[in-house]
Amino acid sequence: MSYVIGVDLGTSAVKTLLMDRNGKIAAEATRSYPLFHDRPSWSEQKPEDWVTATIEAMKEVASAAGIDASSIEGISFSGQMHGLVLLNANGEVVRPAILWNDTRTTEQCREIEQVLGDTLLSVTRNPALEGFTLPKILWVRQHEKELFDQATIFLLPKDYVRYRLTGELHMDYSDAAGTLMLDVANKKWSKEVLSAFNLPESFCPPLVESHGLVGTLLPEVASQTGLSAETKVFAGGADNACGAIGAGILSEGLTLSSIGTSGVILSYENDKTKDFGGKVHFFNHGKEDSFYAMGVTLAAGYSLSWFKKTFAPNESFDEMLAGIENVKPGSNGLLFTPYLVGERTPHADPNIRASFIGVDGTHERIHFARAVMEGITFSLNESVDMFRQAGKTVDKVVSIGGGAQNPTWLQMQADIFNATVVSLENEQGPGLGAAMLAAYGCGWFESLEACADQFVKHADSYEPNPEAVATYESLFRVYQQVYAQTKEMNDQLVAFRG
Numbered sequence: 001m002s003y004v005i006g007v008d009l010g011t012s013a014v015k016t017l018l019m020d021r022n023g024k025i026a027a028e029a030t031r032s033y034p035l036f037h038d039r040p041s042w043s044e045q046k047p048e049d050w051v052t053a054t055i056e057a058m059k060e061v062a063s064a065a066g067i068d069a070s071s072i073e074g075i076s077f078s079g080q081m082h083g084l085v086l087l088n089a090n091g092e093v094v095r096p097a098i099l100w101n102d103t104r105t106t107e108q109c110r111e112i113e114q115v116l117g118d119t120l121l122s123v124t125r126n127p128a129l130e131g132f133t134l135p136k137i138l139w140v141r142q143h144e145k146e147l148f149d150q151a152t153i154f155l156l157p158k159d160y161v162r163y164r165l166t167g168e169l170h171m172d173y174s175d176a177a178g179t180l181m182l183d184v185a186n187k188k189w190s191k192e193v194l195s196a197f198n199l200p201e202s203f204c205p206p207l208v209e210s211h212g213l214v215g216t217l218l219p220e221v222a223s224q225t226g227l228s229a230e231t232k233v234f235a236g237g238a239d240n241a242c243g244a245i246g247a248g249i250l251s252e253g254l255t256l257s258s259i260g261t262s263g264v265i266l267s268y269e270n271d272k273t274k275d276f277g278g279k280v281h282f283f284n285h286g287k288e289d290s291f292y293a294m295g296v297t298l299a300a301g302y303s304l305s306w307f308k309k310t311f312a313p314n315e316s317f318d319e320m321l322a323g324i325e326n327v328k329p330g331s332n333g334l335l336f337t338p339y340l341v342g343e344r345t346p347h348a349d350p351n352i353r354a355s356f357i358g359v360d361g362t363h364e365r366i367h368f369a370r371a372v373m374e375g376i377t378f379s380l381n382e383s384v385d386m387f388r389q390a391g392k393t394v395d396k397v398v399s400i401g402g403g404a405q406n407p408t409w410l411q412m413q414a415d416i417f418n419a420t421v422v423s424l425e426n427e428q429g430p431g432l433g434a435a436m437l438a439a440y441g442c443g444w445f446e447s448l449e450a451c452a453d454q455f456v457k458h459a460d461s462y463e464p465n466p467e468a469v470a471t472y473e474s475l476f477r478v479y480q481q482v483y484a485q486t487k488e489m490n491d492q493l494v495a496f497r498g
Contacts, residue, residue, distance in 0.1 A: 003072045004442060005061060006428075006435030007054060008239070009079040009158045011035065011045075011099065014053045017428060018061040018072070019435040021444055023455035025428070027064035029057040036096065043102040047085050047093050050157060051164045058225045069226045075165075076211075076438035077236030078243070078430035079158025081178040084136040086151035091163070094151050095144065098136045103350070105135035112138070112180065115196050123192060125177075125184040125282040129348060134180035138197065153203055158236055166215035166233050171205045174241035177283035184284055184291070185272040210237040210286035211441040211448070234441040237286035240266060240294060242433030245286050247398045247424065248456035250449050255387070255394050257380060257413055257421070258429075259403030263300025265345075265383035267293050267392055279346045279386055286437060287448050293392070295345035295383025300376045301402040303338040303354070307372050311365060320369060325408045327370045329415060329468045330475050333358045334367050336375030337482050346382050347483050352490050357482065373409055374472075377416045378479045384417050385476075397421045398458075400429065410460070415468035416476065425457040432456075 003026060006017040013032040020026050031053035036044045062069045082100040087093060098104075109128040112135060113120060120128060128135060133156070141148040155163060156175045163169055176182040176189075181204060183190040189204045208214060212235045222229035236242065244266050249256045255267040269282075269291040276282060281294040299306075304317075312320040335357045342350040356371065384394050397419050403409050404423045414421040426432075436451045445451040 001071060004435050004438035005058060005072060005075045006431045006438060007075060007077045008431035008434060009050055009077065009161055011080050014050065014057055015431050016057040016061050017431045017435050018064060026067060027061040029060035031057045041103040043099040044096040045099060047097050047160050050161050054161050055224050062226045070228050072227055072231060074232040074234060074438035074442040076234040076434045076441065077158040077162055078239050078434040079156060079175065081175060081238045082131050082133050083157040084133050085155045085157065085160045087153050087155065088150045089152045095147050097157060100131045103130040105130045105139045108135035108138040116193065119192055121278045123183050123190050124180045126180065127278040127348065128180060132178060132180045153205060155205060159205065162233060165217055165221050167218055168215040169205045170208045170214045170235055172208055172210045172235040172237050173284035174210055174237040174286045176207060178238060184282060208235045209288050210235050211437045213441060232442060234438050236434050236437055239430045240264060241286035242430035244292060245433030245436050245448060246429055247400055248452040249398060250287055250452055253393045253395050255397045257397050257399045257403060259300045259401040261302045263297035263376060263380050265295045265380045267387050267394060269293050274390060276386060276390055280383055286433065293387060297338060297376065297379040298342055298344050299338045299340040303340055303372055303376055306340055307369060321406065323366055324370050327366055329471045331367045331371040331374060332363060334363055334371040335479060336371040338375045338379050346386065351494050352483065352487060355486060373412060377412055378476055381416050381476060395419050399423055400427050410462045414462040414464045416472045418464050418469050421462045423459045425459045
């Protein structure tokens, strides 16, 4: 039996999956690493910690019982997006990596908007947000000039780890799309953007497809992991792109609903000219010459976790949600907006805050719990609604994460999205997508779609209930009014927050 390894480099840990040709997991391993918040709004990690953890996790799966390490043919990667790693001419890290959730760069975002004007959306297809990479580069140049002057090239997190494993410098299109320096539609570094900020093209690594072969393991890495030095290494992709691949989102009409701490609605797109006006992200997919549109809810699963911590700290989620299915759609006129930490889509607003609206004396805790679940799903539906307004078909949604663990929530998604919702038999997220890219790169399958037929299996399916759909359509229009009605009040309350 032959195997591949999918490496998922996350924000808190790296996870490795060893997969066989049948799409079965033969072994898995996880290693964590620290996150540093040395100042308010800062979020950094040491790239060396990623490398150490990845090698340890790869060694564990390569030495799994009954596995001949020489039968592991390929490795590919999924990685946290946007993080900035700066290297000097010797390939050494100049400073700690600045991560996607670092928000120190508001000033640089405004500079990018002013300098690029309409070019920002027409070329990069995304607004200037603090999480993206270009604002981080400009921040380092402004505030740490001596360090910046040492830098000759930048990488994203997974690309640095892969560089340390192979000695080769590359970046795939799906991750490059999150830098604000890529001409997304034409799949090349934007000379217009780079020249506007006096950055040489040599500062950007060579671009490759996600399934592209970029090298083999360095001898010392092979020795450390127990793998063959001939093991093929493939570029991999951004975590959301790999998550989409791992859920089989590889054709028109398929959409991903992912509810973790944050929430993501991601829809496959063939048309590179599709214009969402910057209201949702538009990135290159891990599938060649394909794209995806994506909206983000900042406090999705976090909203339910907050509710449990605050109102049911000594109960499990199952205990807290017992009887949720008996509450009718609409939670008896109770509405929740999940803006606990601000919002991303469609309102890029760090100051807006959550609210319960319509509370009366008949409401019990179970109504509030259901309203939280509905509010999270309404927020995700903002993206679905924009996709449809732009002419996209959204008729089948694959649900993963916390929202796929509760049958009532799956039915709620079907009713609010007005689409068929399916869960997965074996949900492994971005790590599975990375393994699939390695399997495809190794030539096991003629296409990613053929790989998905083998690796991705649907479980339960939920159809929208017409009566619930009608209720939620009316309530969703009310939900959409809340932001504008409460924004001024929330802005005034900022001064009173601790």
